[in-house]
Amino acid sequence: DLLFTEGRVDFQNVCFSYTAGKEILSEVSFTVMPGQTVALVGPSGSGKSTIIRLLFRFYDVQGGCILIDGQDIYKVKQNSLRSYIGVVPQDTVLFNDNIRENIRYGRISASDQEVEEAAVAADIHHKILSFPDGYDTEVGERGLKLSGGEKQRVAIARTILKSPRIILLDEATSALDSQTECNIQASLAKVCANHTTLVVAHRLSTIIKADQILVLHDGRIAEQGRSVVL
Ligand code: ATP
Numbered sequence: 001d002l003l004f005t006e007g008r009v010d011f012q013n014v015c016f017s018y019t020a021g022k023e024i025l026s027e028v029s030f031t032v033m034p035g036q037t038v039a040l041v042g043p044s045g046s047g048k049s050t051i052i053r054l055l056f057r058f059y060d061v062q063g064g065c066i067l068i069d070g071q072d073i074y075k076v077k078q079n080s081l082r083s084y085i086g087v088v089p090q091d092t093v094l095f096n097d098n099i100r101e102n103i104r105y106g107r108i109s110a111s112d113q114e115v116e117e118a119a120v121a122a123d124i125h126h127k128i129l130s131f132p133d134g135y136d137t138e139v140g141e142r143g144l145k146l147s148g149g150e151k152q153r154v155a156i157a158r159t160i161l162k163s164p165r166i167i168l169l170d171e172a173t174s175a176l177d178s179q180t181e182c183n184i185q186a187s188l189a190k191v192c193a194n195h196t197t198l199v200v201a202h203r204l205s206t207i208i209k210a211d212q213i214l215v216l217h218d219g220r221i222a223e224q225g226r227s228v229v230l
């Protein structure tokens, strides 16, 4: 099992390819100190989401290693690793269950009231209430009419409920109106305080709040700094 103490993340010379021959990440090294927020920025295709996927162990690295609190994440049980990490992917796919359970999945012992509080915090509660069946609405194949950004807010509600020590957020590229964005960021900031956070950031407001910024270019860290010059 992963012996989680602080929530420090280290990438050490990580190399990765999805298919042989085409290297996607080359010698990527960085450290996220416990409780810090790191913003990953860079052009489309530069490898930002790949870094998130590797930390959640969707794939195996081909070179180097990824450590949490000094432990190689490939040497611990996957379940134990994932119990400490909450991930909000770029394109959220909801489970074939009702919306309440989709949120409760973050912490299955949560009460209905806690589920709704998380939905309020993620600014998706009113949208859910607009469906005739509210929280009992099934997310079937025929689908709930939710946009990409709204599905992502369901995933954020799930993560708020889980309150993991490490949060991986792959911001949707779709634009949110500024009020929604503001509300969500306030909610996430509440959950993220004292949590180590890696965020793939498209919004300047997210980047500005980060403790550290990593600029990726063609699978390499091109620049690394503590603040942006505007
Ligand atoms: P965006 O800002 O558009 O989300 P990104 O920086 O998140 O881009 P990644 O998704 O990490 O980019 O992809 C990095 C590279 O890996 C891209 O060239 C992409 O085509 C390739 N890639 C991503 N996923 C796969 C996959 N499942 N199989 C093969 N190649 C992939």
Ligand code: MG
Binding pocket: 048, 049, 050, 090, 170, 200
């Ligand atoms: Mg991406």
